Amino acid sequence: MRATTHKSIRDLKRQWRQVAAVAVTIMLGVMVYVATAGAYQNLSASYQETYDRLAFADYVATGGVPTDVATAATDAGASDAITRLQVDPPMLIEDTKLLGRVVGMPTDAHPTIDDVDVIDGDYFDDGATDQVLLETHAAETFGIGPGDTLQIFGLDGWVTVTVQGVVDTPEYLWPARSRQDIMSDPHSFAVAYAPEDMAEQWFGEGPNQALALMPADASAADGDAVQKAMRDAGATAITPWEDQASNATLSEDLDGFDEMSKAFPAMFLIAAGVASWVLLARRIIQERPIIGTLMASGARRGRVLRHYLGQGIVIGAIGSVLGVALGMLANRAVTTAYTGFVGVPDTVIHNYPWMIAIGLAFGIVVGILGALGPAVTASRTAPAAAMRTAGSSKPPGAWSRMVARLDWLPVSARMALRDIVRSRKRTFATMLGTVLALVLVLTSSGMMTSIVQAVNLQYTEINLEDATVAAQQGAGVGDALADVDGVSAVEPTTLGQVTIVADADSYATLLHGYEPDTTMHGFRSQDGSFIDLPTDGVLIGQAVIDLLDVGVGDSITLSTDAGDTDVTIAGFLDEPIGTSVYTTNDAAATILPETSAEAFALSFDDGVDRDQMRQTITQLDGVVAYQDTRAIISTIDDYLGLFWAFIGIMILLGAILAFAVMYVTMAVNVVERTGELATLRAAGAPVRKVAGAIAVESLLATILAIPLGLWMGAVAAQQFLNTFNNDLFQLDLMWSWWVLPAAALGVLAAALISQIPAARAVKKVDIATVVRERAA
Amino acid sequence: MTPTVTAVATNRGVSLKGVTRVFGTGDAAVHALKGIDLEIGSGELVVVIGPSGSGKTTLCNIIGGIDAATDGTVQVAGEDIEGRNPGTLDTFRRDHVGFIFQFFNLIPTLTARENVEVIVEMTGKGDKAHVPDLLKSVDLGDKMDNFPAQLSGGQQQRVAVARALATDPDILLADEPTGALDLPTGRQILGLLQDLHREGRTVIIVTHNVSVAQIADRVITVVDGKIESSTVNDNPADAADVTW
Numbered sequence A: 001m002r003a004t005t006h007k008s009i010r011d012l013k014r015q016w017r018q019v020a021a022v023a024v025t026i027m028l029g030v031m032v033y034v035a036t037a038g039a040y041q042n043l044s045a046s047y048q049e050t051y052d053r054l055a056f057a058d059y060v061a062t063g064g065v066p067t068d069v070a071t072a073a074t075d076a077g078a079s080d081a082i083t084r085l086q087v088d089p090p091m092l093i094e095d096t097k098l099l100g101r102v103v104g105m106p107t108d109a110h111p112t113i114d115d116v117d118v119i120d121g122d123y124f125d126d127g128a129t130d131q132v133l134l135e136t137h138a139a140e141t142f143g144i145g146p147g148d149t150l151q152i153f154g155l156d157g158w159v160t161v162t163v164q165g166v167v168d169t170p171e172y173l174w175p176a177r178s179r180q181d182i183m184s185d186p187h188s189f190a191v192a193y194a195p196e197d198m199a200e201q202w203f204g205e206g207p208n209q210a211l212a213l214m215p216a217d218a219s220a221a222d223g224d225a226v227q228k229a230m231r232d233a234g235a236t237a238i239t240p241w242e243d244q245a246s247n248a249t250l251s252e253d254l255d256g257f258d259e260m261s262k263a264f265p266a267m268f269l270i271a272a273g274v275a276s277w278v279l280l281a282r283r284i285i286q287e288r289p290i291i292g293t294l295m296a297s298g299a300r301r302g303r304v305l306r307h308y309l310g311q312g313i314v315i316g317a318i319g320s321v322l323g324v325a326l327g328m329l330a331n332r333a334v335t336t337a338y339t340g341f342v343g344v345p346d347t348v349i350h351n352y353p354w355m356i357a358i359g360l361a362f363g364i365v366v367g368i369l370g371a372l373g374p375a376v377t378a379s380r381t382a383p384a385a386a387m388r389t390a391g392s393s394k395p396p397g398a399w400s401r402m403v404a405r406l407d408w409l410p411v412s413a414r415m416a417l418r419d420i421v422r423s424r425k426r427t428f429a430t431m432l433g434t435v436l437a438l439v440l441v442l443t444s445s446g447m448m449t450s451i452v453q454a455v456n457l458q459y460t461e462i463n464l465e466d467a468t469v470a471a472q473q474g475a476g477v478g479d480a481l482a483d484v485d486g487v488s489a490v491e492p493t494t495l496g497q498v499t500i501v502a503d504a505d506s507y508a509t510l511l512h513g514y515e516p517d518t519t520m521h522g523f524r525s526q527d528g529s530f531i532d533l534p535t536d537g538v539l540i541g542q543a544v545i546d547l548l549d550v551g552v553g554d555s556i557t558l559s560t561d562a563g564d565t566d567v568t569i570a571g572f573l574d575e576p577i578g579t580s581v582y583t584t585n586d587a588a589a590t591i592l593p594e595t596s597a598e599a600f601a602l603s604f605d606d607g608v609d610r611d612q613m614r615q616t617i618t619q620l621d622g623v624v625a626y627q628d629t630r631a632i633i634s635t636i637d638d639y640l641g642l643f644w645a646f647i648g649i650m651i652l653l654g655a656i657l658a659f660a661v662m663y664v665t666m667a668v669n670v671v672e673r674t675g676e677l678a679t680l681r682a683a684g685a686p687v688r689k690v691a692g693a694i695a696v697e698s699l700l701a702t703i704l705a706i707p708l709g710l711w712m713g714a715v716a717a718q719q720f721l722n723t724f725n726n727d728l729f730q731l732d733l734m735w736s737w738w739v740l741p742a743a744a745l746g747v748l749a750a751a752l753i754s755q756i757p758a759a760r761a762v763k764k765v766d767i768a769t770v771v772r773e774r775a776a
Numbered sequence B: 001m002t003p004t005v006t007a008v009a010t011n012r013g014v015s016l017k018g019v020t021r022v023f024g025t026g027d028a029a030v031h032a033l034k035g036i037d038l039e040i041g042s043g044e045l046v047v048v049i050g051p052s053g054s055g056k057t058t059l060c061n062i063i064g065g066i067d068a069a070t071d072g073t074v075q076v077a078g079e080d081i082e083g084r085n086p087g088t089l090d091t092f093r094r095d096h097v098g099f100i101f102q103f104f105n106l107i108p109t110l111t112a113r114e115n116v117e118v119i120v121e122m123t124g125k126g127d128k129a130h131v132p133d134l135l136k137s138v139d140l141g142d143k144m145d146n147f148p149a150q151l152s153g154g155q156q157q158r159v160a161v162a163r164a165l166a167t168d169p170d171i172l173l174a175d176e177p178t179g180a181l182d183l184p185t186g187r188q189i190l191g192l193l194q195d196l197h198r199e200g201r202t203v204i205i206v207t208h209n210v211s212v213a214q215i216a217d218r219v220i221t222v223v224d225g226k227i228e229s230s231t232v233n234d235n236p237a238d239a240a241d242v243t244w
């Protein structure tokens, strides 16, 4: 026992570089697991902490008499229910007019549901009349804080209020007016909490929402019961917390971490398993005579098996312990960076024991699996056969003979061609390393470039307008807009909330109306071509096909406060962002309730100063809100910033993975062929040429694997994207032209770099010692 | 001044002075060579004999530039190679020496012909077009496309001889070339080496088989890292007549 332990330690030490490469790969797999699974858990917990602390509403209901709905909710089991007023009025902040949101709140105490966290300034003075609490994103966008003023447009015109405090709120961790409006011009939206009495006075209406909070231990059935009670009490629309715009947007990211925590570590762990398999399998071939001798002298099979398994376990344990440690650090870094970036007020960092246990177990299991095959082979060794030296080389196969005919190829190339077929394990490992690295790199970069291309598509081919304007009807804003310097075209548009009803299913979204020959919106059909707005029927985002189980030609009902309208589906649209209904302005006017507002889409001359345009246009009489389409792109770019960093890390990890696997196979290759190398060196072949011959083999295997890796990477990237697709985003896999060549060149570079140590090994070969040994 | 151009241009001799070789350090140090002075003339056929562990292989490796003397001067084919790391002696080996090993050391994935061609290709010396001739000269004209696994031991060693000749070396170093062969095949290899010697190359054969010494111009006996004797053989036997 003791002697074999010594042997294990010596074996591992002697090959420490290869052992390290395998351990590092395991480490990365475990690290990625702990970091991503941990980030998922911790981000969920961080959100939950904020939600719990600030009593994020489980249900927000509109319709009916809010006090009745609230009472029904508490009667049906909600732990608390309140009512409040929420209105989206025009606001004027720092010379910019926008469509904001005002939410009524008590001044004598914090609300018991959907509370706010004052991060700058103070909560309302009791009985305050001209104070508001400004949501932090708006405060940041406009650069204002406590003491600054803003104006809110009420029934009696503009009211000037003072910012009393800047607040975080669970409802606007991601600032979105609605689920259909999760990406917007930051200057186009602001949330201000106002004293409830004042809000009711400004807008001339009472509470229009009922908010319900469920007990912590409530079941899904309890939730259903409360929702049913609220509906029975008159609520027409209920938004559960999961579907709340901010939460739904952030969940997308969370799900991403969840997906990654499964798929990405698996790739590293497979690679590590295969690398350690190659490593140990090689050693066992080398040690066959020793194993045979041991067994001839009575060593038990089980002992031999355990001896080699033990080495796998040691490698796995080293890798996974380091992986867990690094993973815990990475988890902290990712969680902190993310909550900081999104502005989640609470950051929960916890290292879950089960996660650590799984991480450790993964690494060790990989170590065992990598060692299992070779260990079993070793323990099955027939002593007599094994003690005879393994020197006898197999006669050449058909492939080797065929390659001999390629006499126009350099001999070193023929040697590589034969070796990649002869040393199948090594070739397989090299190819697998290549494929996994490509899959890793392509899924992450594919996701990135697809998002970027989707944004481009959405904002250069679909949303063709430069800006949208909401205005009061009859104020002559259309003409005024056309006169603004820099505006090249103005078109009236229509916008309103509708609920699409098809049989039992329904989906709440936006209805857009455009001129029949609009130049402000491109209608992109499912085959990617652009079509005209139909005069009969509506176009709908394709996500409803699955959501509502509908097809072209089906009749659906569009339900609004004004009543129900039956329309035909004239076609589906493939739009990356959002799922809306489109029709002509005329048709939209008959579907939507009458309003006192009108909307316009604008396009600008090239090179206009957009800040100037915002200022000029929002100050026009009758303009209520303004949204710069281009600003949305920069919002998205901001949002993607963190993810570029993430992609960079993934590409780096992919390169390390490729390098580690190729390094191990290359090292094994050198070990297996030391005799050949030394013989060539003795004949005067320079290191460069000999190392080149070895490199050709690895590179050949890599090159063979590249098409497979690109294909699998594309499939995996598509799968990965599909997990994100829903009614908010429909991402098709789109790559910039350079992604595939860059990925291929990247792994090739990793393969080349992994050959540098080979050259060193070739140089260090002790020719005198090797040439006198009987070739293995 | 000189009778022929080649005779002067080519120094195919070996000159060692005070050569020592110590493996390891301290208590573990092994003194494999303990001060070797040796002159081998251009075109001489020398057989080095001695008991196992006496330092024959070490001596041969130092001459061939795949091992370095710890001390002393080493001049081979006119080049001073003492103190030079074997890793940097590629050019020296390519230009001057050819090795023949006891276990042939053929590359199993290459045919006989490719085993020779690969040397031409990797050293950039010699001519691939001459490889078939080389193989014919060792009587393997009909086995050129066989892989090592399809060749007998003697045939493999003949491929190794052809390979050693691929770079047209001045000095052939054969360490136990017959060690893994039976008598008739062993004789055949010795015959080839003798032919090469007759062409004017210096041939150094290391062996513990005393019978091989019969073909030598000179027999050098190494014992315990030192040259015990150097005996000129006035009447070298023909390889075909050697027995053991």
Ligand SMILES: Nc1ncnc2c1ncn2[C@@H]1O[C@H](COP(=O)(O)OP(=O)(O)OP(=O)(O)O)[C@@H](O)[C@H]1O
Binding pocket: A769, B023, B024, B030, B031, B032, B050, B051, B052, B053, B054, B055, B056, B057, B058, B059, B208
């Ligand atoms: N690389 C090495 N490291 C340590 N000692 C070595 C090494 N190579 C040779 N020796 C030692 O040097 C001495 C001479 O070895 P060498 O191989 O030259 O003997 P040899 O005469 O060729 O023997 P044989 O007839 O058995 O081949 C021996 O004691 C040997 O153990």
Ligand SMILES: [Mg+2]
Binding pocket: B056, B057, B058, B175
């Ligand atoms: Mg020897």
